[in-house]
Amino acid sequence: MSSSPRWRGSQRRIGLTGGIASGKSSVARWLAAQQIPVLDADVYAREALAPGSTGALAVLERYGPRLQAQGSQPDAAAIDRAALGQIVFTEPAERQWLEQLVHPLVRQRFNSALTALADQPIVVLVIPLLFEAGLERLCSEVWLVDCSAEQQLQRLMARDGLNQAAALARIHAQWPLERKRALADRLIDNHGAPAALLESLPALLNG
Numbered sequence: 001m002s003s004s005p006r007w008r009g010s011q012r013r014i015g016l017t018g019g020i021a022s023g024k025s026s027v028a029r030w031l032a033a034q035q036i037p038v039l040d041a042d043v044y045a046r047e048a049l050a051p052g053s054t055g056a057l058a059v060l061e062r063y064g065p066r067l068q069a070q071g072s073q074p075d076a077a078a079i080d081r082a083a084l085g086q087i088v089f090t091e092p093a094e095r096q097w098l099e100q101l102v103h104p105l106v107r108q109r110f111n112s113a114l115t116a117l118a119d120q121p122i123v124v125l126v127i128p129l130l131f132e133a134g135l136e137r138l139c140s141e142v143w144l145v146d147c148s149a150e151q152q153l154q155r156l157m158a159r160d161g162l163n164q165a166a167a168l169a170r171i172h173a174q175w176p177l178e179r180k181r182a183l184a185d186r187l188i189d190n191h192g193a194p195a196a197l198l199e200s201l202p203a204l205l206n207g
Contacts, residue, residue: 015139
């Protein structure tokens with residue numbers, strides 16, 4: 001277990017994390033089906049770069065028209081996310097720049113949402129880069145969805161239609177699961193079939 005400080009308030013805040021394509025979304029859907037509010041960092045990150053947003057304009061100012069989605073209007077310019085991904089997953093300095101732009105906006109959205117949900121007994125925070133961004137302090141406990149490196153690679157290639165090099169670039173942009181395991185409070189085994197992934201969740205939630 002990590003020695004990093006956790007949220008100590010009366011609200012139970014479950015930080016749900018893991019590597020890309022490890023199975024976080026399946027766990028998040030199950031938790032949402034239990035009528036628990038689920039806050040998703042990926043949703044907030046997309047909103048931070050929505051057409052016409054301050055974030056989108058900053059990206060287009062940095063990279064120029066080549067990043068503007070085809071057909072989008074200058075006053076509500078949309079980003080070509082595939083082109084942006086090709087840049088940030090192959091150039092670490094550019095990924096760092098983008099994270100410095102987006103992470104504070106995501107953190108603000110979490111803070112606002114948590115304030116609005118202050119009367120809820122349990123809230124789930126789905127944060128793929130939870131440890132990388134130092135957001136474990138928002139959570140009373142951290143659940144890590146775990147699988148093997150080979151499973152992660154194969155699932156990502158199948159899910160997103162990526163070749164091996166592109167998939168590995170995305171995986172290596174995050175901390176490896178091996179590093180995250182030592183920092184998590186609970187491990188969720190996703191080495192097996194999809195149905196087996198959910199079997200341990202009731203005990204974790206009620207424990």
